[in-house]
Amino acid sequence: MNKTIKQGAWLFVIPVVVLVAFNALIPLMTVVNYSMQETFGDNVFFWEGLRWFEQVLNSERFHDSFVRQITFTAIILLIEVPLGIAIALCMPRKGFWVSVCLVLMALPLLIPWNVVGAMWNIFALPDIGLLGYTINAIGIEYNFTRQPFAAWFTTILMDVWHWTSLVVLLAYAGLSAIPDAYYQAAKIDGASRWAVFIWIQLPKMKRVLTIAILLRFMDSFMIYTEPFVLTGGGPGNTTTFLSIDLVKLALGQFDLGPAAAMSLIYFFIVLLICWVFYTLMMKNEQQ
Amino acid sequence: MAKITLKDIRHSYYSSPTADEDYAIKHIDTIFQNGGAYALLGPSGCGKTTLLSIISGLISPTSGNIWFDDENVTEVDTIHRHIAQVFQFPVIYDTMTVFDNLAFPLRNRGVSEADIQMRVQEVAEMLDLEEGINRRAASLTVDGKQKISLGRGVVREDVNVMMFDEPLTVIDQNLKWELRSKLKELHQKVDTTMIYVTHDQTEALTFADEVLVMYEGKVVQSGTPVELFEKPMHTFVGYFIGSPGMNVLPCQVKNGDVVFEDLNVLCSNQAAASSVSSGMSTELGIRPEFIRFADEGIPVNVRRVDDIGRHQLVHVEHGQHGIKMICPEEQPITEGSANIQFDPSRTYLYADGWLAENSNTT
The missing domain is CATH 3.40.50.300 (P-loop containing nucleotide triphosphate hydrolases)
Incomplete structure (x- = not known):
């Protein structure tokens, strides 16, 4: 069969191309441009090739913040995903309390990120903050501006408080979509509570959990505002995650070339991990 | 078990x-x-x-x-x-x-x-x-x-x-x-x-x-x-089972007779007619399989004939009441006026939906 090809159809693609060009391609290419050159202002550029990339990839500073970043993301995923599922399982299925629970769950998600950081900063202050004061009062020395462990503990607690709700809401949506017949059949088949979770609820939640993990991975991997407001990356560099480090490099030291190279590397890491994760999940699905 | x-x-x-x-x-x-x-x-x-x-x-x-x-x-x-x-x-x-x-x-x-x-x-x-x-x-x-x-x-x-x-x-x-x-x-x-x-x-x-x-x-x-x-x-039950279901027609009970549009109809449970109290709504039930064309009987108007394979489904009308009947495949049927008869042993009287029963017998 001969298909008639109408070249005019390309016209309809133009708006999208323009939009994508302005919000993604052009900014990205600017960064690529910076990453390969050295500038001293006045629009004077010197070609540097891949030197900045080599420098960043070989720098201990980048390695350290990368390890901190991966550790942070792994910890919050390990806490937030199981906790979110557990809370979703405990939530009522119908009645008045459903909406109450949902609103309570959604509240932390509605708070602006820098406000979350400021809230937890005050909350955790050892002398006047409720949390900090209480921990010290029960005999544990706690000061997140001085102790690295306390800083990590507070940052993780803050993230768990802020974002577990997202996992809860997604898991709850997944659970609500399971038809009653599955639970009835399981009862008739004599399945235990645990078997129902493993064979019905978890498989049915797989899609939403994939989304939840992806979202939480990306957000936590690029986290900036909250730890910046809470600890400023300190004490020392102990909570300096990749994005904080990047901002220090780009705006603090004004090393535009290395900063551009670093952001491209950063971007590719996120892209790569998401792609690997998603491919694995989808492959698993097809079997 | x-x-x-x-x-x-x-x-x-x-x-x-x-x-x-x-x-x-x-x-x-x-x-x-x-x-x-x-x-x-x-x-x-x-x-x-x-x-x-x-x-x-x-x-x-x-x-x-x-x-x-x-x-x-x-x-x-x-x-x-x-x-x-x-x-x-x-x-x-x-x-x-x-x-x-x-x-x-x-x-x-x-x-x-x-x-x-x-x-x-x-x-x-x-x-x-x-x-x-x-x-x-x-x-x-x-x-x-x-x-x-x-x-x-x-x-x-x-x-x-x-x-x-x-x-x-x-x-x-x-x-x-x-x-x-x-x-x-x-x-x-x-x-x-x-x-x-x-x-x-x-x-x-x-x-x-x-x-x-x-x-x-x-x-x-x-x-x-x-x-x-x-x-x-x-x-x-009559309506739900059978294809098409039973014809259900409004009727009156007068002095032990079952009357459908001024015509007396014989029912298999005729004896129960006398025990139907006046406040009940009464209906006649007859399956399409048990209605036949006859020389005399209930005058009807044949509206439509559907061929449903081994039978013909005939839609007839008496006044405003539609009645369905099933006839053998080979029987010639012409549209227009005709007469039909209900098989008395298969015609039932229902009171308030239920088959009328003689209160004296069970």
């Missing part, structure tokens, strides 16, 4: 039902004999599924008791009632293989692995599931998935009752016949009580020895397919 007795079952989905309309199950008093094949037949929303859920213990009735043999199981939970149930839409455990799906009810009850092998093999053979038995169940078609559901229902041999809630709705037409006869075959082999819920009369009539017709939360008639066809106890 057990005889199932339902005593005075009423069920409402409201917490404090008052009016009769609040009840999904108005009043049911029935016995399912051990080893019988029963069908629950009725339109959507008549309480069939609710009744099944009450028997399986997924719902506890608002009032009344359920007995399995001599044991009152009203308060017993689903797992201890030892029942099997298959639902309308396939329920499978996606991440398990076909084999594990079928073995699941057995494994949960601690059956030995050797026995599981044997039983699952047997069921898989019966349902043609052997091929790809080690594949993920999620990869099957809807037909295949429903076969797995059926298989999980029949894999245990020690069940008190097997219940099927419209299990063939999603199955392909050709396969429907096959699976239905498989179920029938299975019933003859294992001798377990089976209850089959459906709104399809063909399915009910081919599967069951006894059909319970449900209507608005009540069992309006139970009996063999022939009884339901020949002597409907309620106009609903």
